[in-house]
Amino acid sequence: MATLGIHKDFLMEFARLERPVQKRVHEVFEKFQEHRHAGLHLEKLEKARDPRIRTIRITQFMRGVVLAPESGDSFLLLKVLPHDDAIAWAVKHRATLNSATQGIELRNDVALERATAGVRAIAADTTKRLFTHVSDKDLTRLGIDADLLPLVRHLSDESHLDALHKILPEQQYDVLAGLAAGMGVDDVWREVVQAQLEQTPPSVPQQVTGVTGDDRSVPVSEKDGLSAAMARAQGRIALISGPDELMEILTRPFDAWRVFLHPSQRKVACRPSYSGPARVTGGPGTGKTVVALHRALHLAQQLPSEAPDKSILLTTFTRDLASDLSRSLELLIPDAELRDKIHVVNIDALANQIVREDRRTSLSVITGQKEITARWARIARRLGIDFTDVFLDQEWRHVILAQDVRSAESYLKASRSGRGTPLGPLKRAQVWRAVEAFTKELRANGEWTFLQICAEAARLLEERGGERRFRHVVVDEAQDLHPAQWRLLRALVTPGADDLFIAGDTHQRIYGNRVSLRSLGIPVTGRSTRLRINYRTTKEILSWSTGLLTGTSVDDMDGGDESLSGYRSAFRGAPPQLVPASSKAEELAGLVAQIGEWVTAGVAPAEIGIAVRFVQLGKDVAQALERSGIGATVLGSSPSGTSDGVRIGTMHRMKGLEFRCVAVAGVNNGIVPMRSAITAEEVDAQQHREDLLSELSLLFVACTRAREALRVSWHGGPSPFLAMVRASSDR
Numbered sequence: 001m002a003t004l005g006i007h008k009d010f011l012m013e014f015a016r017l018e019r020p021v022q023k024r025v026h027e028v029f030e031k032f033q034e035h036r037h038a039g040l041h042l043e044k045l046e047k048a049r050d051p052r053i054r055t056i057r058i059t060q061f062m063r064g065v066v067l068a069p070e071s072g073d074s075f076l077l078l079k080v081l082p083h084d085d086a087i088a089w090a091v092k093h094r095a096t097l098n099s100a101t102q103g104i105e106l107r108n109d110v111a112l113e114r115a116t117a118g119v120r121a122i123a124a125d126t127t128k129r130l131f132t133h134v135s136d137k138d139l140t141r142l143g144i145d146a147d148l149l150p151l152v153r154h155l156s157d158e159s160h161l162d163a164l165h166k167i168l169p170e171q172q173y174d175v176l177a178g179l180a181a182g183m184g185v186d187d188v189w190r191e192v193v194q195a196q197l198e199q200t201p202p203s204v205p206q207q208v209t210g211v212t213g214d215d216r217s218v219p220v221s222e223k224d225g226l227s228a229a230m231a232r233a234q235g236r237i238a239l240i241s242g243p244d245e246l247m248e249i250l251t252r253p254f255d256a257w258r259v260f261l262h263p264s265q266r267k268v269a270c271r272p273s274y275s276g277p278a279r280v281t282g283g284p285g286t287g288k289t290v291v292a293l294h295r296a297l298h299l300a301q302q303l304p305s306e307a308p309d310k311s312i313l314l315t316t317f318t319r320d321l322a323s324d325l326s327r328s329l330e331l332l333i334p335d336a337e338l339r340d341k342i343h344v345v346n347i348d349a350l351a352n353q354i355v356r357e358d359r360r361t362s363l364s365v366i367t368g369q370k371e372i373t374a375r376w377a378r379i380a381r382r383l384g385i386d387f388t389d390v391f392l393d394q395e396w397r398h399v400i401l402a403q404d405v406r407s408a409e410s411y412l413k414a415s416r417s418g419r420g421t422p423l424g425p426l427k428r429a430q431v432w433r434a435v436e437a438f439t440k441e442l443r444a445n446g447e448w449t450f451l452q453i454c455a456e457a458a459r460l461l462e463e464r465g466g467e468r469r470f471r472h473v474v475v476d477e478a479q480d481l482h483p484a485q486w487r488l489l490r491a492l493v494t495p496g497a498d499d500l501f502i503a504g505d506t507h508q509r510i511y512g513n514r515v516s517l518r519s520l521g522i523p524v525t526g527r528s529t530r531l532r533i534n535y536r537t538t539k540e541i542l543s544w545s546t547g548l549l550t551g552t553s554v555d556d557m558d559g560g561d562e563s564l565s566g567y568r569s570a571f572r573g574a575p576p577q578l579v580p581a582s583s584k585a586e587e588l589a590g591l592v593a594q595i596g597e598w599v600t601a602g603v604a605p606a607e608i609g610i611a612v613r614f615v616q617l618g619k620d621v622a623q624a625l626e627r628s629g630i631g632a633t634v635l636g637s638s639p640s641g642t643s644d645g646v647r648i649g650t651m652h653r654m655k656g657l658e659f660r661c662v663a664v665a666g667v668n669n670g671i672v673p674m675r676s677a678i679t680a681e682e683v684d685a686q687q688h689r690e691d692l693l694s695e696l697s698l699l700f701v702a703c704t705r706a707r708e709a710l711r712v713s714w715h716g717g718p719s720p721f722l723a724m725v726r727a728s729s730d731r
């Protein structure tokens with residue numbers, strides 16, 4: 001039976017076609033299993049560099065480009081382009097095997113020869129070389145073939161490598177981009193080559209080497225070579241099992257993440273089993289959520305047939321993020337029966353359900369932080385104790401609830417590491433009196449805070465012992481979870497193989513909840529993987545945004561430091577715009593003009609996000625936009641996704657989202673960081689540093705939501721964080 005492969009580029013181009021043309025593409029290929037390629041009316045091209053690359057008529061104006069060897073009945077759909085472009089592309093390209101993985105790659109020899117000459121000319125003027133630190137032997141081991149070596153050896157700058165992205169054989173570009181981003185040879189081997197080798201299905205014959213004696217690139221062999229070579233290029237090529245799957249993929253072409261996982265992502269998501277809790281980390285946009293979704297699917301597929309619905313919990317920080325996960329899961333798993341094995345709910349809602357069921361009554365929850373702080377202030381005044389409202393609230397969250405301290409005696413002995421102000425026994429007794437007054441008041445009113453509910457849910461489950469609701473738990477945005485939430489997650493699933501799968505990035509921690517996973521009974525050492533390729537944003541936005549973090553050190557929740565080394569993007573775009581204004585009115589006017597320009601350029605308003613530090617500014621921006629006739633939705637004020645307007649949200653709300661264009665407004669001195677959110681240094685120096693880091697992460701999160709364009713503006717003095725990034729880019 002014929003095998004059909006779809007190249008990622010084909011899907012991307014298909015996505016941009018008009019509906020009737022898409023329909024034709026589908027009609028042309030839907031019966032592929034019945035055809036040997038003669039039946040597909042493939043046209044040979046006279047001057048083709050690779051005689052197996054042919055074209056096929058889609059409509060009068062559009063042609064598909066297909067790789068189809070003479071013998072065997074495998075096809076690879078490579079391109080779908082306007083007629084002349086398709087022919088031009090088809091005659092120039094060749095399909096070869098990657099020497100390290102034996103996966104199929106495409107190359108444009110003419111362009112490569114031209115690029116080599118260009119790079120040589122540039123290299124004549126400089127002694128700088130990008131890859132002097134890597135030997136020929138290592139490059140060869142990583143799959144760089146001898147045809148490419150002269151080009152690679154003359155590259156002097158990373159921007160030249162970026163410019164070659166589209167013409168280099170794909171996997172070889174991946175290797176070079178990793179090395180250029182500072183990864184070691186072994187790391188690149190593991191993440192690009194070995195990950196790919198491991199994913200090749202066992203049924204596909206492994207060849208020892210794909211290079212000829214002189215290490216030159218070799219064409220894909222005839223007779224069955226193509227389907228094996230396609231199977232060794234997962235991540236770039238998807239093998240289609242039949243017409244239903246073809247239909248499935250072509251129906252949602254924009255969601256390439258469903259089909260094309262990078263080998264480093266697939267390795268984490270589809271590993272048959274982990275011996276205990278496992279974790280995936282990585283900078284913004286590296287696909288952690290995508291991996292968490294695929295892991296949930298993988299676990300669902302492995303469940304025994306008698307496993308009940310909702311055997312797997314897929315959870316995250318907020319309700320909105322959980323709704324996004326649900327929507328994505330529907331795309332990833334069309335089979336409702338399989339999908340029902342996965343329960344998607346945010347952690348607070350789950351905790352609420354557990355406590356509610358126990359008490360057989362609904363719970364009244366205090367949601368506003370302002371109200372909570374006001375209560376602490378009242379209590380401190382009433383008791384005549386000399387602690388600020390913010391200090392008491394932090395002590396309660398970061399020490400008492402975090403360690404589940406339930407008595408004055410335990411509090412006296414509790415570790416306060418992470419808190420900067422030492423507290424002697426007398427002071428602790430005062431704090432405890434305030435805590436008792438606070439909790440008593442809540443109890444008397446039948447009120448709860450979210451964290452209290454989580455702590456209570458964890459306590460209930462621990463007490464009941466053995467009542468494990470789920471076989472597997474998958475957690476996204478894990479960096480912001482509080483220890484009480486972790487205790488709940490720990491209690492929901494029996495410790496052991498594949499119990500917890502955790503996705504998160506501590507550089508994006510914005511709620512100040514530092515935890516040690518090990519101390520919470522969640523040891524991930526040896527089962528933790530970092531993703532490094534950013535799929536969301538341009539190199540320019542990425543490098544500017546990571547510049548914000550220069551000089552900061554962030555823990556990895558496992559006793560070490562998190563790193564962004566090797567973090568990279570393959571797209572290029574315009575650098576972020578940094579726009580000062582002398583007044584708020586001027587800043588808003590500039591912002592409105594920019595949004596207007598984006599909309600005129602064809603960006604849908606809902607694909608534009610505006611991040612602000614506080615809600616009122618968001619409302620002001622919304623009004624300014626509406627006055628100019630541009631619709632806007634302030635996130636959180638109406639159910640998300642219900643309006644087509646520009647999305648405006650606080651930086652906190654931006655977590656987990658993404659937009660084609662992002663404007664971050666009001667990045668003023670005194671606002672970012674928000675003065676009121678920073679503990680005074682003299683009150684608690686450690687907390688002061690933590691608060692500053694959370695505020696910095698908040699700006700980092702907001703800026704990294706952008707796919708194509710980022711604009712950062714302020715009025716009056718700029719945020720000191722912006723001075724930091726400028727200083728780092730000057731270096």
Ligand SMILES: Nc1ncnc2c1ncn2[C@@H]1O[C@H](COP(=O)(O)OP(=O)(O)OP(=O)(O)O)[C@@H](O)[C@H]1O
Pocket residue numbers: 256257260261262265282283284285286287288289290291505508535536655656657658704
């Ligand atoms: N293998 C892939 N192929 C195509 N697109 C991908 C792939 N992996 C991720 N993406 C896309 O990249 C974007 C970022 O992915 P995702 O939200 O999973 O990243 P993340 O690491 O969770 O980001 P953040 O930490 O910033 O929330 C999404 O648009 C996603 O669809």
